[in-house]
Amino acid sequence: MAEPQAIHLKDYLPPAYLVDDVALKFDLDDHATRVSARLKMRRHPQREAGLPLELFGTALRLTHIAIEGQPLDEGEYRLDAERLVIAKVPERFELTTEVIIDPAANTALEGLYRSSSMFCTQCEPEGFRRITYYPDRPDVMATFTTTVIGDRERLPVLLSNGNPIESGELPNGRHFVTWRDPFPKPSYLFALVAGTLEKVEDHFTTVSGRRVTLQIWVERENLDKTEFAMGALKRAMKWDEEAYGREYDLDLFMIVAVNDFNMGAMENKGLNIFNSSAVLANPATTVDANFQRVEGIVAHEYFHNWSGNRVTCRDWFQLALKEGFTVFRDQSFSADVNSAPVKRIEDVSVLRTMQFAEDAGPTAHPVRPESFIEISNFYTLTVYEKGAEIVRMLRQLLGAERFRAGADLYFSRFDGQAVRVEDFVSSMSEAGDVDLTRFMRWYAQAGTPVLEVEGEYDAEAQVYRLKVRQHTPATPGQPAERKLPLHLPLRLGLLDADGAAIPLWLDGESRGTDTVVELFEAEHEFRFERVPSAPVPSLLRGFSAPVKLRFPYDRGQLALLVKYDEDGFNRWDAGQRLALAAIEEAILALQAGVEPRLDPTLLDVFTHLLDTPSDDLAVLAEMLKLPSEAYIAGEQETIDIDAIHQARRFVTRALGEALEPRFRALFEANQSEVPYAPSFEQIAQRSLKNVALGYLCATGGEEALHLAQHQFEQDRNMTDVRAALTLLAHSDAHQLGDPAVKAFGERWAHDPLVMDQWFAIQVTRPQPDVLDRVRFLMRHPAFSIKNPNKVRALIGAFANLNRVNFHRLDGEGYRLVADVVIELNRLNPDIAARIVTPLTHFQRLDAERQSLMRAELERIRREPLSRNLFEVIEKALA
């Protein structure tokens, strides 16, 4: 096998030929689906005449090919495993082909495949080439007419993009439906679904009065789990009209839930296909966080209709153009309909824990990569989450009004086109009248920038000088000396010793108590005047840029910020810094073999939080949570897996013991008899109650565990049940945990999404016997390695969330994950390349673990690897 080759952004050329219109016919069959295609093509006006026609195609059996109705002889075209090349074609022509494909054998879940009893598709990024020969790249946009033929009995529902225009019966118990999508689209937005499905239907009237039919298609047993997603869809449609002036454009909008799906969901024009975990929800089976996830993903895919579908990407290097912008849009939507500060805290937690780790690891890449071997590997946190932070910074730099004008300009100027990141940023620059030349570096430079800030107070002059330096560490292929200063907004304020906000005077100008300064250079100095006393700076408010902020805060200053900062996000962040310092102190004590002690400042802050009435329970719940082990690890020079785990446990337990009556009171105060709703007020209350229960159970006290057991048995809603079950299952009290785990598994054996939660709860147990449990569960009838949700719930949760056992010193955790990766490499390369990630993050671990992890990666490398895994493993071992 030849070594896979990288594709480079700098080599981009427009396609030699364009497609204006496509007519497809699918005759569905498990192992021999016949796909006929008629493409109306012409030479690209910017490319020279006489170029050969190159079409992509993978795992297709060609049975017919003709140009202008004339069948081609074998000598007139060339076929290999990935391409069909026709040496000579006219300037303008009609190409017809027929191929046979095998959906039932498609375990990669790209192109057309079987999921349960249905047929469905996933074409982004390069799945369409597994359906028919096509110039499968996003800068080829065509209108599609699709006829789907299937067995009337087995496949009563036949769906594709656009509006249905014709249907009817055929001989031999077969029937057909023809769909027409009038909007030109790239092939990655093509979709087809066929199966025994039922729908719930609703309507939405757009701002201009168009009545749109909304349908959610599911298997019959899931009909009672669609109401929430339908409501979310209508909220999203309304929000996009108000916030961005974007209206829906077809008469029909459909969502289909599919059990076997590599991603969360897919924004195919008019026919969104969803992983069932990202759309199905009801109180008995779904936890609060998943209700919010469903709402966010439904909105995200809907928002793509403009940011992605109407205006799409020129090439896959521009993926962040649609994803970064759309993630920002869905984050803003969720913030508007729920608690804005909590949404920000959650998003920043994901970014700082997972994206920062990616930025520091062997696969670090810019938001717009310069090359790739397999584009599926670049559907990353960097492209999505850091991409969204870049858009958020633009909004901060431009202000809400000019940002909206920039978005309007972008949509109107580029509607119907496939464009680049530059087109988006230049729309913002033009509408906002700002120079964004340096800002573009955010798309090109990998790694997490570091801001080093120092403050200097001159009492006599009443001047406070803030010195800010920025640098970005080296990443693969980008040495530190090549990294340039970035343009970013730094939002800040100053507090006095009593916690009161100090009015800001900068360069003789009043700036209120909260201001944004812009950084462009490697170093800046900001001089605040009329500062009456030595201030405590509140820096990077709202997390105004995706950077690591270093400021030599002492614990007293952090405590002051927690208690009094006017910015909710920074109050939370100061608490996280304080907790991190306390945990780091415990880590040092454990490493030195000394008894750790609970930091009195942290105890004081927790006491203050629990004793001070709060009008934002959701933020309070977040403030009472300690940083995760993964976040703590991200802050260490050398990661001591076991000490981090022990130290965090110690601090949790010590807080639980010291504040037991208060946590008990908090737990009682947030009990509720009100019927369940996933409203943010109720979510805040449950979150607070379950955080309190967590601290109580951490003491190991029998009484606390009985509270958890009681909550489990009360069976009010899945959020409370799952919280209680997790505490029981993760405790040492087997006599309570084991029967609860068993009862839950039996009760929900019929529900795949609940069984995913059951797997995840068990494989995240901190006890050392968990590996046997993982192996045992891999043989459970509810587990299947072919189903990505199961793999994520069992193997993904173990490797990413059970750090102390994944990183066991006997190497058994690594071996288990590597075995799974090797099997997945043959079945589903996309998922294999994702599951392997934790094995590649060994750079700051001890030598023993590093060599164990490398050995497993070497073992994987000896396999015949898919492009996906080849690229990741080569980078990790480089």
Ligand SMILES: [Zn+2]
């Ligand atoms: Zn997306």
